[in-house]
Amino acid sequence: MRLACPHCGPRDYSEFRYGGDASKQRPPHGTTGHGTGDLQTWHDFVFLFDNPKGPHLEYWQHVLGCRRWFTLTRNTATNEVGEPK
């Protein structure tokens, strides 16, 4: 599989590390405040994932290269990948 690093360009997948589902918004810093914040929001963010067959927005890091984190859409059925962001 080839992934396009937004800085270095297309590279072999072995230069990258997978960083998980990028389709959900991580709750912003500060919302937990003095207490537990919205426990349900954090629970859902950390533990609940769709497992789609098809396009999936993902985090990747060019860990052996420029170490940039970016997102791209990968089709989980075909491994077709879209443009990085």
Place this chain on the structure above:
Amino acid sequence: MLERRSALAVAHPFAWAALTLGEVRGFTLTQVAGFGNFAADVAATAGALPETSNQAVESNGRTIFRTGPHAFWFVGPENDDLAARLAGKAIVTPLSSSRTRISIEGRAAREVLRKGIPIDLHESVFTPGMFAQTGLHHTPVLLHCTAEQRFELYAMRTFALNVWEWLEDAALEFK
């Protein structure tokens, strides 16, 4: 009196007809990063900076690599005082000990590197002046093509001897 010691102090450089493996010692590696318009300030001190992520620029006796959207590597002579001169203008991290600079030269150089580096090393594609941050034997390396048949590999210091051993083994068929 404190003395420097290379990570490759126990390695044995060699020069065969098809391949020469050696180490480039005595350089200063300075990582320069920053925010916003820092590059302009850096350029005012260090000269023009590279725009692209795959072409190194030679400027004021230094080789400059653009290693990230907001980061550069300056490889200058030993005792280069660039870090001090850029203080306050950018985020400066001296990294001279962190990388070991291995030179690979000869007609077999590209084929030896192909055994571990997953980028297109064809002489029509990876030409002198170009570089790539990539992987060799699971470790991060920066590969710089310095001439048609000569390369410099910046390996992480703690992996450098292992990378050297790996290259030595990969080169065996060209002895």
Place this chain on the structure above:
Amino acid sequence: MTFRRLPSGGRIDRNRPVGFTLDGKRYRGFAGDTLASALLANDVTLVGRSFKYHRPRGIMSAGVEEPNALFTLHDGARTEANMPGTIVDLIDGLTARTQNAWPSVELDVMGINQLAAPLFQSGFYYKTFMGPTKGAWMFYEPFIRRAAGLGAATEAADPDRYETRFDFCDVLVIGSGAAGLAAALSAAGGGGRVLLVEQDSALGGGLLSEPEQDGWLQARLGEIRNASNIQALTHTTAIGLYDDNMVVLVERHDHRQPDPAKGQARQVLTMLQAKAIVFATGAIERPLVFANNDRPGVMLASAVRTYLNRFGVAPTGRAVIATNNDTAYAAAFDLAAQGVEVIVADSRTEIPADLQRRNSIEILAGTSVVDVKGKNTLHAVLDGAEQRTITCDVVGMSGGWSPVVHLTSHGGIKPVYNAAIAGFVPGGFAKTHSGAGAVMGTFGLNAAIREGAAAGGGSIAIAAAGGEDRPYAIVPTWMPPRRKGKAFVDFQNDVTAKDIKNAHQEGYHSVEHLKRYTTLGMGTDQGKTSNIIALAEMAELRGLPIEQAGTTTFRPPYTGVSLGAIAGRTIGGHFRPTRRSPLHDWHAANGGVFIEAGLWQRAWYYRWAGDTPESAYVKEMGLVRRGVGISDVSTLGKIDVQGPDAAEFLNRVYVNGFAKLPVGKARYGVMLNDDGIVLDDGTTTRISETQFYMTTTTAQAGEVMSWLEFLLQTQWTDLKVQVASLTDEWAGMAISGPKARAALELAFPGVDVSDAKLPYMGCLDFSFDGVPIRLLRLSFSGELAYEVHLSADYAISLWEHFLKTGASLGLKPYGLEALASLRIEKGHVAGLELDHRNTLDDLGLGKMAGKEKDYVGKALRQRPMYQAPERWSLVGLELLEPEKRLRGGAILFAKDDKIEGHGRGYITSVTWSVELGKTIALALYNGGLKHVGEEIVCAFPLKNELTRAKIVSPHFIDPEGKRLHA
């Protein structure tokens, strides 16, 4: 049957005779032979016994599809089993052995399996050994395994060398028949980098067996050689097509007899990235299914032709050609031209007129071979329009052609049935893929050339071959005629037409079920000659058109691959990268004994202290508790955190506060993951208002770095912070023990390291001999201790300086074992406790967490279950039975518990305490410190040990921390 080498002809080099042995007997062949062709030339036609029934088998094909003629090659550590003789280049000194026969292929005692054949029918194992009688399998398995099988692999290490490499090209052409050659030349005309790969020992594909087209072939080969942008590789198989046009190629150099000592690889695996791929993979001829179609001497018609034309090997007297299509006539005519008497039994009633015009052969229309009898001389039984038995030397059969759609299907595009050729062709192509020639069902030579030229881009014209293409006609026949005797579909796995009927009867209708029920296509040949026949038969039994029966899934590899080629040089010392501290060379030269810790080689203990780790580490611990020792801590992760928002950033990632950490001070910090579980710990020092020096554990250095980058680059993009790894830039050494300050004073005269100037958790940056030194007063051991960090280049020099100046204090090095044991006495958690399952509270660190601020993991660490009183949390243990041992991993039970199940916790770390004179441990225990003082039982079932211990505080020594602050 008898074969002989013709006095002339073929592509063998008659000036280069080659000697080889089969089962110890010497034979001769020529360079250019395969093992199979050389054996046939020597009239060796019985070459193996079949998998289940031990039936005598001969050579069926002339290519990778060979199901029968499998040999064990070479001796000793180079032994290689199950090699089709049809793809083995004959080399001088080659030793081959037949397989699955004892004492010999001629007299095989297991041939009795034929009599017990009902036992080996498909489904027999399932019905007999599953369910209530399952136990019987345990008893019979060894006998059955011995009776049925192939060659045996060697257990010795492979002495050969293998390489893996990466490569790139613009156009990859797979297959070098007429279509492939045309595609390569056409692609090269476009200027791109072209790679042409051929699994055979020579370029040319089917043309190598067509002498009349040699002029065209030689002309194209000359053009290929002259094209500077075509690289052509023989002996190279494209074994798989992967995502994004990655094709794995395996190039075999066996025929060159490579010398591993000279770095020459036996095989080279290339991970090739191609911008475009042309599949010119050809087609494989199918057998016909009739009784005893597996007798030695029954071969594919095209193979008979290849042995004749390419290798100059011909049957001596008479040949019967059995066919249902036109292509077999080429073999018939070529045999007749060599003086062989040929009878063609063509199951079709109408035979194209142009084939009938030739009067050199006898053609029996509407006639099929239904059985072959005989052992050494064959008797082909004919039925249909003509009914007679013909005595002959060879039966050449052709059931039609199956395009090689394996690679084109690896990408997930299913092949589709083409009724005109009675075969499956590619069901479509990805944008950058195309196909040409027989793989597309195009059997005409000039049509294949035109198709190849177009697939290669069509930039230049490719010369046409001589002669006109004739249309291809076939009337498929799948089911065997009703006769007694086994009619084989899958020769290698001994699957007969009857097995397929059985599967149908038992309800295994889908091809995937059929395959698993009968083992069809599961041999080393992966059913190249059998799969299509089987699924056509199943379709017929089900009354479905073939296209609705479906095919099995094609998966890499296309042909067998050596494990060595996949491993390449990733073996032995290069199995994974090795990471060495900047002090490594000193340890190695001065009695350090190394241990692997992750990728690191770390100094475990030193010879000065003892010759075993058990004796050495205790002595090294004593050195630190009573004097002063020096230890290499360069493996710690070290991170430069800079920027105007650096303090805010650290305040967010650590549970405890960093915003107000004064410049020049270090602080111990703990990080959580989002899920509230502890990620890592370490000390971070404030160098300036905007710069921090972070350290992480050795094990988590990479994880933490990536995590910080993730947060800065994707989540908190408003924070102005840059992080850079300093793990390789800086070396670290710990100076520990009551005399540590004295050691520093001796090493750095003139530097004030007094408690006032450098208190506990203080930091001092200074220059020594022109080299920047960072001196941190930290302690992992619980003693007065410091860490000295400096540029890795100077690490050994400074280390030696310490040893020299500290000699009067008895300063000596201590290793990882002592380092890890000292911290157990102090109750510091490390990797064994930070195992990605524990919360801050589990580790007794809950009080560290900031109440007034938000930090990563804050919400989820406060989940109710994480607050449960019965959570397993950190305690200390003291051994109560000195003659016994505590062991890491031991399961803990309360004194009166029944010893079963998962217990109430487990031991994480154990050491002998020099200070206390007893064995102590850290453990995680249900309810934790509530149980201090209780006696528990430590169970270690692997050694049948039950050991009593007492729960104590994990802070075994100096709980007030007086020594740290000394």
